[in-house]
Amino acid sequence: MLKERRSAAIKIAESLWATEAAIDAALARAAELNGNMVTARGEANLSALIGQDAFEVSAAAFAALARARCDIVETHRRLSQTKIQVGLRTVDIGEVPDKTGIQEERPAGHLQAVA
Numbered sequence: 001m002l003k004e005r006r007s008a009a010i011k012i013a014e015s016l017w018a019t020e021a022a023i024d025a026a027l028a029r030a031a032e033l034n035g036n037m038v039t040a041r042g043e044a045n046l047s048a049l050i051g052q053d054a055f056e057v058s059a060a061a062f063a064a065l066a067r068a069r070c071d072i073v074e075t076h077r078r079l080s081q082t083k084i085q086v087g088l089r090t091v092d093i094g095e096v097p098d099k100t101g102i103q104e105e106r107p108a109g110h111l112q113a114v115a
Contacts (some may be wrong), residue, residue, distance in 0.1 A: 005086050016076060023069045030062040 041048070052109050083089070 002087070005088060006113045008087055009083055009086075016072070016079060020069075020072055020076070023065060023072055027062070027069060030058070034058050035060055045052065087096055 034055065037051060037058060041051055
């Protein structure tokens with residue numbers, strides 16, 4: 001039974017990591033879009049009134065993505081608690097390979113299962 005729970009946890013973790021990465025990528029693109037809209041308007045010497053409605057909608061989309069990121073981070077936290085509830089406290093599900101150079105810190109004295 002532990003094997004099945006561990007397999008399910010890995011499947012969920014992989015989906016979670018993919019979702020987190022997708023939201024982060026969408027946030028970066030939305031920020032780029034908003035920045036380009038502002039910069040392009042200025043470079044074209046256009047009035048601030050030009051494209052303001054489009055900018056407002058794009059900024060709202062960015063805010064919605066930021067909220068989605070907050071929600072997926074909360075999902076991650078709650079799934080960490082769920083892992084404990086189903087008896088996988090000492091099982092290390094694994095982590096996404098770090099591409100940013102920032103390592104997730106673990107509390108001192110943290111134990112994990114080893115192969």
